[in-house]
Amino acid sequence: MRAFEHCAYFAISDICDISSLLQSPDLSLPRPSDRDVCVCWVDVSAVTADDASAWVSRLPQTERDRYARYRHQLAAHQFLVGRLLIRGWLESLTGTSAAAWELREGERGRPEIASPPSPWSFNLAHSGNLVACVLSSVSDVGVDLEDLDRRPLTRDLARRFCAPAEVADIEQQPEAAQTHRFLTYWTLKEAYLKARGLGIAVHLADLEFNLAGEHPSISFRESLEGTSRDWAFGLFQPTPRYLLSVAVPQPAGSPRPDIAVSAVTLDALTR
Template sequence: MPGTKAIILETTGCSSEDLESALEILSEDELQRFHAFHFDQDRKDYALAHALLRKTLSDLEPGTAPRDWQFAPMATGKPAVAGRSDLDFSLTHTRGLVACAVTREGVIGIDAETDQRTVEVDMLMRDVCSPGERQELAKVEGAHKTSRFLDFWTLKEAYLKAVGLGITADLTTVSFILADDRDIAISTPPDLRRPASSFQIGRRPGHWRVALAVFGGIDARDVEITLCEKRSF
C-alpha cells in the first residue's frame, strides 16, 4: 500500500557480489559494526538488513539516495530516521533471514524467525508467555507447539519494537489471541497499550514467519509483506 512497505530477504541465497553492493551503501558506523561480528553469516545478515532498510526507505522517498539516510535513537532508544518524525521503521535479522518495515502512516514494528530455529518451548514460555498463551500451548505438542510459540514470540517482539521498548518489557504481560494469521487480538497493561493496534503474520511455510505490528493510521492487515527477489543494492 502507498506509504508503507514490509520486505523480507532470504540471505542464504545472496552472493559475495550482493554483499559487496550492500556494503557500498552503509555508513561508517554500520561498517564498524559489520566488522565487529565474529561469524561470517552474522556479518552478512547485518549488512544485508541495513542495506535493505536503506533501499526500502529510498523506494518510499526516491529523493534521498540509500547511502544518504542518517539515523538517531529516540528517547526510548528506538532507532529513527534523523530529522524525520513523519517516517517510522523497524528492522530485524536472524540467521539467514532479514526483514524491514517502513511507513509514513503511523508506527510500525516487525520481527521474524526461521522455522529451523531450535526452541526449548517448555523452558522459555514461563518467561515469554502469558497464562492464557501457556494454556493454549498446553493443548498442542511437537512442531505445532513450537510454531505457535514462535507466533507469540514474534508478535510480542514486533509490538514492543513499535512501542520502542524491545524485550526490556515483561513479555508475560503482553498477551495475544490468534484466531488466524490476520485475526489477532492483544491484551496489555495500560502503560504498554497503544490505540488502534493491528497485527499480521506472514509465512513461507517450512521456512519462516514474520510478524507485523502497527498502530496509528493504518491497518497491519492491509500491508503487503513482500519477498525481495533482487538481492543487489
C-alpha cells in the same frame, strides 16, 4: 539503486505459506498509501564474503565501522543487507540517493531516520538467513522474524514468556505444532515491543495475544494493565521455515491498515 522492480506484492492477513506467490519477476512494490504497511524480506544465504566486501562500500562510514565489528559472518551479512534494503527502499520512494539518508538509533536502540525529513517509519528484523524491513507513513511500526528450526520449545520457556491463556493454548496443540504456536506468540510480542520502543524490562507474559479471531488481538496484564489496545497485527509465514509478525497502531474507529509482504532478491537489491 532500483531495488524493488522485481518484488512480488500482495495483501494478506492470516498465516499462510506465501513462497508460491513470490516467483513472478514482473511485479513491483507499490508506494505505501496512508493506510498501507509494507514489509520486504530478503534471503541472505547466498551472500559471499566477496559480495559483502563489494557491497559494504555503499554504506556510510559509521555503518561500515559497525559492520567491521561483527565477528560472525551471518550477523554481519544480516546487518549489511538490512541497511542496503532500507536505504534502497527509501531511494526508490523519494528519489533521494540511498547514501544520503542518515539513520540513527533512537531511544532503546530502535532505528529511525535522522535526515532528511521524512514521513516514513521503519523497523528491521533478522533471523537465520532472512532479513525483513517494515515501512509505513504510520508511526511506530514493528516487525519480528523467527526461524522455526532455531528454538526448540521447552515447557519452562513457554511459562516464562507467555500469559497463562497462551500457555494453555500452546499445550493443547499437538506436540509437533507447539514450537510453531509458541513462536507465533513470541514474534507478535516482539513486534509490539519493537513498535513501542520498549526494552527487555517489559515482562512478556504481561502481553497476552488471542489468536481465535480473524486477526491477532492484544490485551495487557499486571504491569501493563491499562495500556492502549489500539493496535493491528499481521502474522505471516514467508517461507515454511520462518514466521514473521508486524505491529502497527490502529486508532479506535479507524479501518484496519493493509499489510503487504514482498520478497526482494539479492540481485534486485544490489544491482
